[in-house]
Amino acid sequence: MDTTANGPTRVPPHDGGGTRVVLDGTTLTAGDLVALADGTAVPAVAPGARARAVRSWRAAQRLATAGRLYGRGTGVGAQRSVAVAPDDEAAHGLRLLRSHAGGAGDLLPARQVRALLAVRANQLLAGGSGIQPAFVDALTDALRLGVHPAVNEYGGVGTGDLTALAQTGLTLIGERPWLDTRREHPADLPPDGLPAPVTLRPGDALALLSSNALALGQAALAWHDLDVLLRATHAVAALSLAAVSGSPEAYAAPVHALRPYPGAARAAAEVRRLLGLPERPPGQGRRIQDPFGFRAFPQAHGCALDAADRLRTVVEVEINCPTENPLVAPDGSGAYHHGGFFAAPLALALDGLDLALLQTAQLSAARLTALGDPGLTGLTPFLAVGPAGSSGTMILEYAAHSALAELRASADPASAGHAVLSRGLEEAASFAGQAARQTLRATRAYATVLACELVAAVRALRLHPAPPPVPAFTLAAAALPAGTDDRPLTGDVTTATELLPRLAEL
Template sequence: MTDSTPIRITGTNLRCADVVRAARRGATVDLDDEALKRAGRAYEIARDSGAKRAVYGRTTGVGANRHAVVAPDAVDQHGLRLLRSHAGGSGDPLPDDVVRGALVIRLNQLAAAGSGVHPRLLRALESALREDALPSVHARGAIGTGDLTALAEIALTLAGERPWTGKGLAPVPVSPGDALAFISSNAVTLAESVLAWHELRRLLRASHVITALSYCALRGSPEAFSEAVHTARPHHGSLHCAAEMRRLLRLDDDPPAGRRLQDPFGLRAFPQVHGPALDAGDALERILAIDINAAAENPLIDIDGEQVYHHGQFSTAYLALALDGLRAALHHAAELSAARLSDLVEPDLTGLPPFLAAGPAGSSGIMILEYVAHDALGQLRHAAAPVTLGTAVISRGLEDHASFSTQAARSTASAVSAYRTVLACELIGAVRALRMSGADLPPAPVTDAFAVAAERLPYVAEDHPLSDEIERAEAVIEEFADRSHTS
C-alpha cells in the first residue's frame, strides 16, 4: 500500500510511524528550509572551529588516533580516506526497507543541526529518498557505538565511489569535515529497531484477538478480566489488555460464567503476562522517538553557543537495554500462547477429542502444531538472551564499552518472526475447536474475528499436512492487527 502523504523533515518531530511509512509504503520526504539553514550554520561553525582548535575527526584521526593531527596539506583528502577505511562491512546486503529507514532517520538527525556536515549532503539524502535510489549496504560491522561501516558505505555511494542497487544519483562532493560527521550515528540500527518494533506492536495487538478466540473455545471465566480486578493493581499494560479482552468479548454486558472456577494460566494470567510486553513496546517507542530526532554526533556542533563538544552520545545503552527487556517480556507472552494451544488439544478442558482429531481412533489432529509452536518458542528463547551482558574493548583499549544494540535489534526481529508462528499455531487450534464444538459466540467483535479466520482457514476434518494452514494463519494475524484497537 503506497502512502502519498509526504513526511516533513525538521530534525525535531519525526515519528516511528513516519519511518515505517518511508521504509515500506513509499512515503516521500520534504526537507524543511529552516532546518537546512540551521544545518548550514552548523557547517560554518564546524569549519571555522577546525581552523582554531583540534576537532576530533576533522583535524585529527579517530579512535586511538585522536591525537594524530592531520597535516594542513592533507586535510582535503582526510574525509575520503576516513570513509574509505571505515567502509569495511561484510555479510549480506541490508534489506531495502532497512536502508530506506536508515536514510530517512539519518536525514532527520542531520536536520537537527548538530553534525556540521555540508548542507548538500542533506539534499542528497532527500533526493535519494524521493527517487528511491538505494545504496548497497553490508549488514555486518556495528556493535552499538555507531553504524560506522554502513554509513561509510552510504556516504561513499553518495560520493560516487560505490554502486547504487538500482537507479542512482549524480556524485556529491565530500567536504573535509563531512566524513566523521556523517557516519557518527546509529541510524541503521535505529531503522532495524523501528521496523522490528512496528511488527511486534502489530502482533501484540492481534494476540488479543487470538486469545479471545481461545477463550471462547475453552469457555473461559470472565472474572480474570474484570475491571475491578485490574484497577486493584493498575499496571498500564495489564489494564489495557484486560480492557481489550472485555471489548472483544463484551464481558461488561453480564457475560455467562465460565466452565471452570479458575482457568489455566494461559487465560487467567493473560493480562499480567501480556501487559509487560505492551509496556516494553511503549518504552521502546519512547526511546526510539528520542534517538531518531537526536543530534547525537560526536563532536556536537552547538549552533546556539557556537561551541564544539566532544562526548559519548554515540552509546546506545538505552536502546539495547530496551530491546533486551522487550524480548524477555515477549518470551513470556509467547509461552502463554503455547500454553493455550496445549489447553486447546486437551479434552478435559474443551470437551472435544484429543488433539482436536476428527478421524478414526488414533488420528493425530493438530498434534504436530505443538511441536511447531515449541520450535518457534525455542528460537524466541534463544533470541531473548540479553546482548547487553557482553562488551568489547577495541581501538587499542580506548573504546572499552559497547552496547551491542545492533545485535539486539536483529535478535528482536528474529523473535518477532518466531512469535508470529506461535500465534498462528494457537489461532488454528482455536478456530478448529470452535468449529468442532459449534459453540454459540457472543454478539461481540470476537465473532467477527472468527468469521474472518473461518473464511481464510480451510476446515479439513481428517489428518492432513498443516504447513499451508500455518502460512494462512500468519496472514490472518496481519488482518487482525489491522482491525484491532491501538493502545
C-alpha cells in the same frame, strides 16, 4: 504478513502514493519512519530544518579554524592524538570512509537500509553534526528515487553504525554503486534517476558516521511489526479463551484498576471488547480458575505492550536529536566531545522487549496445548475428527515450540556483551545493532507461535455447538480452511500468519 528471512517485503513506489513525511529533525515518528522505509511515503525536508543544518555546517567551519576538532583535524579512535594537516583534511575524510567501509556478512534488505537513510537524514536536520547539507539532500533523494546503498550486516557494536554509514557515505559521493530498491541489484538508471554525487569536504566523514542510524531503523521496523502482532494477540487469546469456556474474571476491570499497569489493563480491556464482555463480567467459566495461559494473559502480555511502548519512545527520542561526536552547539559557540553515540538506551529497550515477548509467547504456546486437552475443551484430543488415533492439530505444538526456541535464543540480552576495541580506548559496547537483529528474528518467530494458536482456536470453536458470534471468529473462520481431516497444516499456519494484521485492526 511476509515472514521471510528479510522480513516484510514491499515494493516502494517512487512517488510514495502521494503521501509525504516532513523531516524537520525534531518530530519524526516511528510510524512515519516505517512509511518511508516501506516506500508508502516520500520525504519532504522542512525549510527551517535545512536552514538549521546550514547554520551547523557554517559553525563547524568557524570552529575548525579556531582549533582542532576530533576526526577532522585528528585521527579517530586510538589515533585521536595524531594531528591531520589542514590541507589534508578532505583527503583524511575520504580515507576515513574507505577504511571504515569494511562491513561483512550478507547484504541487508532494502527496507532496513531505507530506514537507515531516513533516520540519518532526520538526525542531520537536528543541526548538531556540522556536515554540509548536501548530504541531507542526497539521502532524501535516494528515498524518493527508490535506490539505496549496499550495506552489509555486520560491523556495528552499538557505538555508531560505522561500517554501514561508511558504505553509505561512499555511495553518496559516487564511489560505490546504488542498488535498485525494487530489484536489489545495481541500479540500471539514467544519471538523473540517481542522487547527485556529493563532493566530500573537511569534517563530513566523521559527521556522517557518528550515528546508530541502522540499529534505530531496524528497531523501528521491529517495533512496527511487533505492534501489529501484539494487537492481533488480543483477538487470538480471546478466541482461545472462548474455545475453552474460560473464566472472564481474570479480565475484569476492577482487577486491573487495583494493580494499575497500563499494558495489563489494556490487554484485559481488549479481550473484553473483542468478546463483548462488560467491565465486570458476571459468573465464572467452566472452572473456578483457568491455567496461567488464560488467567495470567493480561499480566504477561501487558508487559510486552509496555515494553513495545518503551522501545517506541526511545526510538523517537534518538531519531530526533543530534548524537554526533563532536557535537556542534546549536548557537555555534563550541563543539562538545562526548559519548552520546553510546546506544545503551536502545539496546536495553530492545532486550527488554525480547524478554517480555518471550513471556507472552510462552503463554500462547501454553494455550495451544490447552486447546488439545479434552479436559479443558470438552472436545476430542488434539481436536482430531476422524478414525481413532487421528492426530488433528498435534503437530502444531511442535511447530510452535520450534519457533519458541528461536524466541528464547533471541531473548538472551545482547547488551550483556562486552568488547574492548581500538587499543583499549573503547572499553565497552552496547551492542544495540545485535539487539535490533534479535528483535527482528523474535518478531518472525512470534508470528509463527501466534498463528499456530489461531489455527487451533478456530478449529476448536468450529467444533463447539455454539461458536461465539464475534467479529474475530467470523473473520478467521472465513479465511482458514474448514477441513478437519489429518493433513499437512503448513498452509493453515501460513494463512493464519497473513491474517494476523487483519485481526490487529478489529
